[in-house]
Amino acid sequence: xxxxxxxxxxxxxxxxxxxxxxxxxxxxxxxxxxxxxxxxxxxxxxxxxxxxxxxxxxxxxxxxxxxxxxxxxxxxxxxxxxxxxxxxxxxxxxxxxxxxxxxxxxxxxxxxxxxxxxxxxxxxxxxxxxxxxxxxxxxxxxxxxxxxxxxxxxxxxxxxxxxxxxxxxxxxxxxxxxxxxxxxxxxxxxxxxxxxxxxxxxxxxxxxxxxxxxxxxxxxxxxxxxxxxxxxxxxxxxxxxxxxxxxxxxxxxxxxxxxxxxxxxxxxxxxxxxxxxxxxxxxxxxxxxxxxxxxxxxxxxxxxxxxxxxxxxxxxxxxxxxxxxxxxxxxxxxxxxxxxxxxxxxxxxxxxxxxxxxxxxxxxxxxxxxxxxxxxxxxxxxxxxxxxxxxxxxxxxxxxxxxxxxxxxxxxxxxxxxxxxxxxxxxxxxxxxxxxxxxxxxxxxxxxxxxxxxxxxxxxxxxxxxxxxxxxxxxxxxxxxxxxxxxxxxxxxxxxxxxxxxxxxxx
Amino acid sequence: xxxxxxxxxxxxxxxxxxxxxxxxxxxxxxxxxxxxxxxxxxxxxxxxxxxxxxxxxxxxxxxxxxxxxxxxxxxxxxxxxxxxxxxxxxxxxxxxxxxxxxxxxxxxxxxxxxxxxxxxxxxxxxxxxxxxxxxxxxxxxxxxxxxxxxxxxxxxxxxxxxxxxxxxxxxxxxxxxxxxxxxxxxxxxxxxxxxxxxxxxxxxxxxxxxxxxxxxxxxxxxxxxxxxxxxxxxxxxxxxxxxxxxxxxxxxxxxxxxxxxxxxxxxxxxxxxxxxxxxxxxxxxxxxxxxxxxxxxxxxxxxxxxxxxxxxxxxxxxxxxxxxxxxxxxxxxxxxxxxxxxxxxxxxxxxxxxxx
Numbered sequence: 119x120x121x122x123x124x125x126x127x128x129x130x131x132x133x134x135x136x137x138x139x140x141x142x143x144x145x146x147x148x149x150x151x152x153x154x155x156x157x158x159x160x161x162x163x164x165x166x167x168x169x170x171x172x173x174x175x176x177x178x179x180x181x182x183x184x185x186x187x188x189x190x191x192x193x194x195x196x197x198x199x200x201x202x203x204x205x206x207x208x209x210x211x212x213x214x215x216x217x218x219x220x221x222x223x224x225x226x227x228x229x230x231x232x233x234x235x236x237x238x239x240x241x242x243x244x245x246x247x248x249x250x251x252x253x254x255x256x257x258x259x260x261x262x263x264x265x266x267x268x269x270x271x272x273x274x275x276x277x278x279x280x281x282x283x284x285x286x287x288x289x290x291x292x293x294x295x296x297x298x299x300x301x302x303x304x305x306x307x308x309x310x311x312x313x314x315x316x317x318x319x320x321x322x323x324x325x326x327x328x329x330x331x332x333x334x335x336x337x338x339x340x341x342x343x344x345x346x347x348x349x350x351x352x353x354x355x356x357x358x359x360x361x362x363x364x365x366x367x368x369x370x371x372x373x374x375x376x377x378x379x380x381x382x383x384x385x386x387x388x389x390x391x392x393x394x395x396x397x398x399x400x401x402x403x404x405x406x407x408x409x410x411x412x413x414x415x416x417x418x419x420x421x422x423x424x425x426x427x428x429x430x431x432x433x434x435x436x437x438x439x440x441x442x443x444x445x446x447x448x449x450x451x452x453x454x455x456x457x458x459x460x461x462x463x464x465x466x467x468x469x470x471x472x473x474x475x476x477x478x479x480x481x482x483x484x485x486x487x488x489x490x491x492x493x494x495x496x497x498x499x500x501x502x503x504x505x506x507x508x509x510x511x512x513x514x515x516x517x518x519x520x521x522x523x524x525x526x527x528x529x530x531x532x533x534x535x536x537x538x539x540x541x542x543x544x545x546x547x548x549x550x551x552x553x554x555x556x557x558x559x560x561x562x563x564x565x566x567x568x569x570x571x572x573x574x575x576x577x578x579x580x581x582x583x584x585x586x587x588x589x590x591x592x593x594x595x596x597x598x599x600x601x602x603x604x605x606x607x608x609x610x611x612x613x614x615x616x617x618x619x620x621x622x623x624x625x
Numbered sequence: 626x627x628x629x630x631x632x633x634x635x636x637x638x639x640x641x642x643x644x645x646x647x648x649x650x651x652x653x654x655x656x657x658x659x660x661x662x663x664x665x666x667x668x669x670x671x672x673x674x675x676x677x678x679x680x681x682x683x684x685x686x687x688x689x690x691x692x693x694x695x696x697x698x699x700x701x702x703x704x705x706x707x708x709x710x711x712x713x714x715x716x717x718x719x720x721x722x723x724x725x726x727x728x729x730x731x732x733x734x735x736x737x738x739x740x741x742x743x744x745x746x747x748x749x750x751x752x753x754x755x756x757x758x759x760x761x762x763x764x765x766x767x768x769x770x771x772x773x774x775x776x777x778x779x780x781x782x783x784x785x786x787x788x789x790x791x792x793x794x795x796x797x798x799x800x801x802x803x804x805x806x807x808x809x810x811x812x813x814x815x816x817x818x819x820x821x822x823x824x825x826x827x828x829x830x831x832x833x834x835x836x837x838x839x840x841x842x843x844x845x846x847x848x849x850x851x852x853x854x855x856x857x858x859x860x861x862x863x864x865x866x867x868x869x870x871x872x873x874x875x876x877x878x879x880x881x882x883x884x885x886x887x888x889x890x891x892x893x894x895x896x897x898x899x900x901x902x903x904x905x906x907x908x909x910x911x912x913x914x915x916x917x918x919x920x921x922x923x924x925x926x927x928x929x930x931x932x933x934x935x936x937x938x939x940x941x942x943x944x945x946x947x948x949x950x951x952x953x954x955x956x957x958x959x960x961x962x963x964x965x966x967x968x969x970x971x972x973x974x975x976x977x978x979x980x981x
Contacts, residue, residue, distance in 0.1 A: 138910040142897055145789060149890040149897075152796060192782040194912030198754050199761075201782045242800050245890075249793050256786070268786030272793055279797030318740050321753030331749070343736030 128177040136181065137190040137203045140174035140213060141256050143167055144220075148248035157240025161228050164244040168224040171251060172217030175210070178259075182210035183611060186619055189261065197261065198324040204261025208467050208616030211609060212258040212390050215471050218598070219382040219478045220251045222591035227375045229588040230485050234287050234373045243283060247375065249276040250384075257387040263313045263399070264323045266391055267306065270355065274302050277384065281372040287492070294367030301364045305354030312347030315340045316399075329399045345406060348395055355388035358452060359422025362445045369441035374485025377437065381444055382478035386470050389451060396455060397463060397620050408458060416456035420550045423449030427557035431564075436496050439561055440480055443520065446554060447473045453551065454535050457542045464617035465534035471609045472531035472602070476519040479595040483513035486584035486592055493579075496565065501574035505581040508589055510569055515596040517562045519603070522555055526603040530610075634678070641675045656711045662700045669693035679743075682850035683772045686842075690858040695960055698865060702967030706974060767938040768847045768945065776852065777945040781911045784948070785896050787854075788955050795889040795959040802966035821870065828870045835863040843953055847942075853949040857956025864961050873968055882965050885958040892955030899947045903940075913944025 147167025154160040253273025284291030430442035454466030503510035519528030539547040669692030676685035741748030843856035868876035900911040908915025
């Protein structure tokens, strides 16, 4: 068992500045990558900046575990006058997920970009990728509602363009990116309108200050509207059922690098921001409180978990199956929120990490296969396990974690959620999760059967094992799913400490 | 005291609102995209005028230059490459969007009931953080324009983020549309067959004045309305005007597309760099009070920033100066890059048409 507090991570002077460095180093990396003379240099800048960002995220996580929560004041003005980053253990865990997946995806991109994107676009592609990372870390670290919007925009604008670049391989990337652009912009606009209403009602943008002032306010139409706008806006960004229309296309047709990174992190940052508004900014009873959890969030999450799992069962294209599965898993995560308990919240955050790691591994395995075969439909993947055993095994580890096989992180995640549901006496939520898991077994079973037990079609292009530079990050991701399945102490400590603290300080 | 039959301010508000409504309806009704784009420019001007009525000069300025100015040009570039006419959509497809719009509108009207009265000094926005800004800005930062102080100093991290958004747009457009025309293939004006003599002569006189105005807006931002965003857009407009009158070939020789992209990144680096210098000097990120070490500050001649006996804020002044310069560079070069992106595609499209 590894305890985070006992790790020596970074020298104290660096640790003190780690929250802001985790954001600005990828940001500066993006500027440097845009100026890089060749795609190869751009790639190296991207790897170095992502690794450094991940290292800083680790330093933030150890510090957040030790201190409970870190407040980093920017510009020398204490909040609410200035902007402050405020990172509790859960935010630190999410930052760590983004940093880790970002660094591994950056390493993987060395091979994957060469195969998928025209050479002269590599430097700008890496710049956009680093901007996404900086934006997502900013969303989970910031303690300011408007600052979160700015980072939401940084990550989104990079994402739209990078999805569209998938057109070189799959023309459907263009309409997918356009859909996401329109819906994402609507979501961000609704969010900022909501923040505007809350500012009008409280006179502050700092989330902690907002929470304190909201708890003294009476029921107020603009507070209610602010809450509704923020939930719908972030719901679009988080692909909450039925606002998920943009997701399958965006994940399935984007370049592999973007599929990996988006599936693991993009919706997760918005989900976490939503959790902060639900449990931190809006104290009990303000706006709609419990009623929203019980009558809106829970039914929608349950419907999403079941309906999108069924869609995944009937989908024919492999990447689209996994994309629909992602929406269903977002439903599981929201079911944990809907319990309205510390245990449910911590189980959901743990699930976010488990899901991020497994989906990153699955999409990366598909990216590794895309280096040798251009397969899309599930039958075209028949028998790839014989030609590319390591890639297939890494994919299988991710898939096993998705199903919830014991000894993988996915098992602990599902178990935690079901346990939390039973502890709150909401048996129906546990039943929905069990039903969703059965559906997961069906579509994952179809994939496994095709990859491992079917013979390749005669005359079909033969898959090849990915080169070491692409295989290493893939196996590392798969390894993480197993490591945390055997010893989950790091994500468990962080998610439990963060959730417990949030529910303690609630008025 | 008797209240007048019609309050002038009230009448102005109603008139502007009705104008907005009429323009919005016209935009929805018209089938010509060209007309819609121009009407949206008009819409932005009316919004800018309305913001002036509300005494929000900085926002009005931004709305005028961005909403009415640059976005009109970009949208015109987009219809040049696509279609100029709306394709009529089956009304059945419009039912659900119409219901959604009505619901959102209903929620907005409901929410307006909870908002404080306009300009109410006791409203939360005016009595909490807003009031502290008004009270402390001069003592903390020494800038007379509170809006600039909030944007550049109190909430400087947001402005860094927004500058990054602009840079991200530059990266995104370059990825999608390519890098604009190659310098040697861009068309130049055929002087012999030129029908735009008047335009050329006038714009030759105007362009330097526009640039001068941009610099005024840039450096006057501490004192009045303005700052890097507005100045950057005005600067870019000067370059775009040059390209439209003298041909892309001439403009790309002076402002090379590759250089423009590099400047866009450099602006963000400059802004972040200021923050890092503060950090290295022992303050937090972007804490301009740590921009200069005491030794450096001692070397600045007294009286450079007015009365030497008054408390001064070298760090704040120069911090704001440098970061606003970063904003200017990124905004101006990004706008030019986006224009190049569209223009380069248009040239390709015209060539393809002639070739076929």
